[in-house]
Amino acid sequence: DIVMTQTPLSLSVTPGQPASISCKSSQSLLHSDGKTYLYWYLQKPGQSPQLLIYEVSNRFSGVPDRFSGSGSGTDFTLKISRVEAEDVGVYYCMQSIQLPQTFGQGTKVEIK
Amino acid sequence: QVQLVESGGGVVQPGGSLRLSCAASGFTFSSYGMHWVRQAPGKGLEWVAFIRYDGSNKYYADSVKGRFTISRDNSKNTLYLQMNSLRAEDTAVYYCAKCAWGFNYMDVWGKGTTVTVSS
Numbered sequence: 001d002i003v004m005t006q007t008p009l010s011l012s013v014t015p016g017q018p019a020s021i022s023c024k025s026s027q028s029l030l031h032s033d034g035k036t037y038l039y040w041y042l043q044k045p046g047q048s049p050q051l052l053i054y055e056v057s058n059r060f061s062g063v064p065d066r067f068s069g070s071g072s073g074t075d076f077t078l079k080i081s082r083v084e085a086e087d088v089g090v091y092y093c094m095q096s097i098q099l100p101q102t103f104g105q106g107t108k109v110e111i112k
Numbered sequence: 113q114v115q116l117v118e119s120g121g122g123v124v125q126p127g128g129s130l131r132l133s134c135a136a137s138g139f140t141f142s143s144y145g146m147h148w149v150r151q152a153p154g155k156g157l158e159w160v161a162f163i164r165y166d167g168s169n170k171y172y173a174d175s176v177k178g179r180f181t182i183s184r185d186n187s188k189n190t191l192y193l194q195m196n197s198l199r200a201e202d203t204a205v206y207y208c209a210k211c212a213w214g215f216n217y218m219d220v221w222g223k224g225t226t227v228t229v230s231s
Binding site: 037039041043047048049050051054060090092094096099100101102103104105106 | 157158159171173174207215218221222223224
């Protein structure tokens with residue numbers, strides 16, 4: 001199974017400041033079709049996960065442009081340009097290049 | 113809009129069985145693969161099972177293989193998870209999730225249903 005490792009595991013951010021989460025995979029997520037199968041989800045308190053970013057850097061419908069994803073191969077980053085109160089929750093990266101699809105441990109983001 | 117509503121959770125004794133359902137609406141259910149993902153109390157997300165749009169292929173996490181069965185009824189727009197030989201470690205919130213078109217990642221999730229395995 002592909003192991004997904006996120007850092008940090010928790011983050012306390014002042015509103016309006018940027019935040020960054022790293023995700024590393026134990027194998028390359030670059031498929032022979034040219035796509036990289038790395039995703040980011042946010043689970044707000046008491047809610048189910050919601051898709052933020054697909055294929056490394058594409059924002060899902062309705063996701064604010066303060067969220068951006070980057071990276072390649074095995075190293076990926078989610079950035080929030082200016083954190084807002086509604087961004088609190090646990091962020092997960094996930095790979096889907098092979099089954100079982102695996103998630104990172106999660107990064108808990110809170111507001112200072 | 114796309115809606116996924118899970119049901120069937122509850123409290124069951126170790127060794128018991130439970131069947132979860134996921135009612136889908138707002139999209140052409142028969143055209144999309146579907147997943148079950150679970151989350152143990154205070155823990156992260158664990159993929160459980162996947163079924164192709166037509167039910168032709170099914171895949172399971174090692175932790176549930178041989179005990180859980182994923183299925184679907186496209187005429188009823190419903191996804192199922194039959195869970196047998198339940199263990200304490202199966203205690204979790206179970207989410208169904210829809211695949212993005214043509215891919216097997218999850219783009220929309222239900223609110224989940226809680227399964228507690230306890231004597």
